[in-house]
Amino acid sequence: MKKIKELFILFISMFKIGLFTFGGGYAMISVFENEFVSKKKWLEHDEFMNILVIAESTPGPVAINMATYIGYKQNKIIGSIFSTLGMVLPSFTIIFIISLFFNNLLENKYVAAAFKGIQACVIFLILQAGIKLFKKMEKNAFNIIVMSVTFVIVILFSLFNVTFSSIFYILISGCLGLLVYLIGYIKNKDKKEIKEKKEEE
Numbered sequence: 001m002k003k004i005k006e007l008f009i010l011f012i013s014m015f016k017i018g019l020f021t022f023g024g025g026y027a028m029i030s031v032f033e034n035e036f037v038s039k040k041k042w043l044e045h046d047e048f049m050n051i052l053v054i055a056e057s058t059p060g061p062v063a064i065n066m067a068t069y070i071g072y073k074q075n076k077i078i079g080s081i082f083s084t085l086g087m088v089l090p091s092f093t094i095i096f097i098i099s100l101f102f103n104n105l106l107e108n109k110y111v112a113a114a115f116k117g118i119q120a121c122v123i124f125l126i127l128q129a130g131i132k133l134f135k136k137m138e139k140n141a142f143n144i145i146v147m148s149v150t151f152v153i154v155i156l157f158s159l160f161n162v163t164f165s166s167i168f169y170i171l172i173s174g175c176l177g178l179l180v181y182l183i184g185y186i187k188n189k190d191k192k193e194i195k196e197k198k199e200e201e
Contacts, residue, residue: 014086029129
């Protein structure tokens with residue numbers, strides 16, 4: 001009974017986010033954080049950041065990847081199934097209904113006006129998520145340099161209409177992070193070996 005209740009709460013939480021959040025995974029980031037880090041305390045902030053990175057780096061929509069991970073953490077495979085269904089079901093239902101009346105909806109001036117309002121809201125949600133992540137990001141030299149360089153490149157590429165997939169930003173940043181980690185690991189290993197040699201002497 002307790003497990004059924006937990007699965008129901010998990011499903012409803014994801015269903016609510018999927019139903020009332022427009023703009024896709026990036027717009028949902030701040031909602032995810034507020035729901036599962038601040039309110040329910042299911043995740044620590046560092047773990048949430050790690051989930052976000054994994055969800056962004058793996059195939060599939062960010063929101064669904066995050067929902068699947070959170071569901072698995074709470075109730076293993078059955079939890080991930082309920083969580084993913086809760087996230088997917090609202091979008092699937094809404095898109096299916098819209099597809100039936102798509103042409104009529106586009107011609108309706110009230111619907112067109114509503115979509116314009118939603119667009120403005122989505123921009124705000126994505127900006128809010130970015131500001132929150134920046135505030136809580138570890139402010140070391142590597143993170144600041146990577147973020148600054150990426151920001152400048154994105155602006156320049158946009159101004160000069162250069163096509164560059166966001167996937168490459170992720171892959172390059174991931175490789176740089178791995179390189180920095182390996183350099184640090186080798187340095188620490190050398191220091192440890194030197195210290196052990198000194199102790200033996």
